[in-house]
Amino acid sequence: xxxxxxxxTAIVAKVQGILDKLKTSVLYTDPVxxxxxxxxxxxxxxxANAAANVNGGKAEHQAKREALKVVKAxxxxxxxxxxxxxxxxxxxxxxxxxxxxxRSTPLGxxxxxVNLQARFTTMEGRVSIVWQGEKGxxxxxxxxxxxxxxxxxxxxxxxxxxxxxxxxxxxGTQYWFAVSAVGAAGETSKSEPLLARAA
Numbered sequence: 001x002x003x004x005x006x007x008x009t010a011i012v013a014k015v016q017g018i019l020d021k022l023k024t025s026v027l028y029t030d031p032v033x034x035x036x037x038x039x040x041x042x043x044x045x046x047x048a049n050a051a052a053n054v055n056g057g058k059a060e061h062q063a064k065r066e067a068l069k070v071v072k073a074x075x076x077x078x079x080x081x082x083x084x085x086x087x088x089x090x091x092x093x094x095x096x097x098x099x100x101x102x103r104s105t106p107l108g109x110x111x112x113x114v115n116l117q118a119r120f121t122t123m124e125g126r127v128s129i130v131w132q133g134e135k136g137x138x139x140x141x142x143x144x145x146x147x148x149x150x151x152x153x154x155x156x157x158x159x160x161x162x163x164x165x166x167x168x169x170x171x172g173t174q175y176w177f178a179v180s181a182v183g184a185a186g187e188t189s190k191s192e193p194l195l196a197r198a199a
Contacts, residue, residue: 018097040093080139
C-alpha cells in the first residue's frame, strides 16, 4: 500500500491522490469499497488528525487511531480491486495512483482457492467462510450469488487472509459463495462454489 512509516497527514495526501486518479479513470469504474465511502473515511481521518494536533487529548488521539485503521482497511480493499482489475499490468496499476512492488521471484499463474467451508457463527445474518489458499496470492476476492441457475456473482469483499465474514445477509437464507486469488499474474478463476446458510 506504500503507507508504512507515513504520518497521518502524508497518508491523507497520498490516498487523496489515488482517489483523484480513480475518479477520472475509465478502467476502474466499480471500485470496492466505493470511492464515496473511502472519501468520507479519508475526510474523517483528516478531521481527527487536525483535532489531535490541536487538542492533543487521549480521546482525540484514539479517534485518530481508529480513523487511520478504517482508511488503511479501505486502501487494502481498494488495492485488491485495482490488482484484480488491472490483471497485474504495471501501466494500469500506475494509472490508479498506486505504486509497484518488485517481486524477487515471480510465481506465474496461480490456481484458484480450494476447500471452501462454512464455519459456525452465532452472529445473525453472517456467513463465515474459510478456504485453502495458494502460495503467492496477495489478496482474495470473495463473491456471492443468491442463485445457481445461473450464478449471478457479485463481488462482496476482499481480504489478504484465508477467511471472510459475509455480513448483513437475510437470516436463514442460503447463498452461494466463491473465492478467487490475485497474484503477480492477475486473478485466478473462481473456486468451486460453496452453499451456506446465513446464521
